[in-house]
Amino acid sequence: MRRRRSGRRREREMTMPGTWLIGERAAGAGRGQEPRQWRAVLLGLAERDGSGPAETDLLEELERLAATDGIAVLDRLVQVRDHPDPATYLGSGKVRELAELVDARQADLVIAEGELTPAQVRGLEEIIGVRVVDRTRLILDIFGEHARSSEGKAQVELARLAYELPRLRGQGRAMSRIGGGRVAGGAGIGVRGRGEMRLEIQRRHLRRRMRALREQVRRTARRREVTRQRRVRNRVPSVAITGYTNAGKSALLNRLAGADADVADVLFATLDPLVRQVGAPDGVTYTLTDTVGFVRHLPHQLVDAFRSTLEEVVQADLALHVVDASSPEAAEHIATVRAVLRDIGADGVPELLVLNKTDLADPDQTTGLRREHPGAVAVSASTGEGLENLRDAVRDRLRTLSPPPSVGTRPNTPLIEEEATS
Ligand SMILES: Nc1nc2c(ncn2[C@@H]2O[C@H](COP(=O)(O)OP(=O)(O)OP(=O)(O)O)[C@@H](O)[C@H]2O)c(=O)[nH]1
Numbered sequence: 001m002r003r004r005r006s007g008r009r010r011e012r013e014m015t016m017p018g019t020w021l022i023g024e025r026a027a028g029a030g031r032g033q034e035p036r037q038w039r040a041v042l043l044g045l046a047e048r049d050g051s052g053p054a055e056t057d058l059l060e061e062l063e064r065l066a067a068t069d070g071i072a073v074l075d076r077l078v079q080v081r082d083h084p085d086p087a088t089y090l091g092s093g094k095v096r097e098l099a100e101l102v103d104a105r106q107a108d109l110v111i112a113e114g115e116l117t118p119a120q121v122r123g124l125e126e127i128i129g130v131r132v133v134d135r136t137r138l139i140l141d142i143f144g145e146h147a148r149s150s151e152g153k154a155q156v157e158l159a160r161l162a163y164e165l166p167r168l169r170g171q172g173r174a175m176s177r178i179g180g181g182r183v184a185g186g187a188g189i190g191v192r193g194r195g196e197m198r199l200e201i202q203r204r205h206l207r208r209r210m211r212a213l214r215e216q217v218r219r220t221a222r223r224r225e226v227t228r229q230r231r232v233r234n235r236v237p238s239v240a241i242t243g244y245t246n247a248g249k250s251a252l253l254n255r256l257a258g259a260d261a262d263v264a265d266v267l268f269a270t271l272d273p274l275v276r277q278v279g280a281p282d283g284v285t286y287t288l289t290d291t292v293g294f295v296r297h298l299p300h301q302l303v304d305a306f307r308s309t310l311e312e313v314v315q316a317d318l319a320l321h322v323v324d325a326s327s328p329e330a331a332e333h334i335a336t337v338r339a340v341l342r343d344i345g346a347d348g349v350p351e352l353l354v355l356n357k358t359d360l361a362d363p364d365q366t367t368g369l370r371r372e373h374p375g376a377v378a379v380s381a382s383t384g385e386g387l388e389n390l391r392d393a394v395r396d397r398l399r400t401l402s403p404p405p406s407v408g409t410r411p412n413t414p415l416i417e418e419e420a421t422s
């Protein structure tokens, strides 16, 4: 009984819109304390038919995401099951096991691999007594932490509010139940009414904020479109670097363009597109754009919010699809990126596959990937190996474009826009 009550109290605290996991801990630190690290247990459901990732790999990526968000992972729990339980995600025996694990490890956070419904979050929190979040929420958190430009911040906030809007309902129900649910007769009605009114006000507030953010994102998208049109008029071909998060996209941009894009061994280091001009001695000049990385099950709220940024790839003459060839998941990453590109309507853009991190990769794996993708170029952004081949491949691909780009005929007009790097 005590557990249940503390679960509800926590629920009221957690569903207040506008808080980030990291932000909360940082706020605590502001009162003269060290920021306390979240201590998490990871939770996964492996599909019995084996269609998802292998049971052992299931939580690898989630652990990297958690580490990126500054969360300590204490333990993991996986259940093999056909479908998630609608009320508690896991089966009842497994939920008890999870509650014991959380107690034993003194964890204060549970992160689920899949996307949880508001009811599942509530169901789990009431039994386990600690905060429960899902993978989508974690990714939104990381994006929130890494957004630098005002456009990036607006896009992330929009995505987070889109995630929270339908989840406000859970809070409303909880408030009604706490207020008057169990009270006999009609005595609870007035209280429930107040709860619902508050919920409606919150919803309206969220929708208003989302409209303002959408307008802000639209305005920057229009500006971006104007600069893009200028590049098109100047007939400067554009190359967009795309790929799974952490593949080495920014490192490659730095190598090819002598840029200073953020390179970091965390997921989603880059959110804002960075455009640089690259000129080769034999005359092909093009713009090279770094873009936000992709991940399996990229939250659709983020894809929607980042659509104008992702336009950089849709409008490109060539997509450099960078793959971390040293990752055991390289093949899945390629498939995921291609699926997202299809989703955003960029599947018509010619693709040049770049197998990066060959210095780390097992040579057999690189050979296997090359056999499977004959047009791919193998490089290492760290050692510089293969970069000449890549430059040649890009030039050759750009030369085959129709109408042909202005090879060697264009005056040296400034075309670099450094968008959004403040
Ligand atoms: N060993 C090795 N490490 C590399 C190579 N290329 C990139 N890295 C490292 O991989 C990590 C990720 O590189 P980034 O360039 O930030 O990757 P990204 O694709 O831009 O990642 P996000 O922007 O976070 O999606 C960094 O720690 C890089 O130093 C490479 O060829 N070899």
Ligand SMILES: [Mg+2]
Pocket: 249, 250, 251, 262, 263, 269, 270, 290
């Ligand atoms: Mg990057």
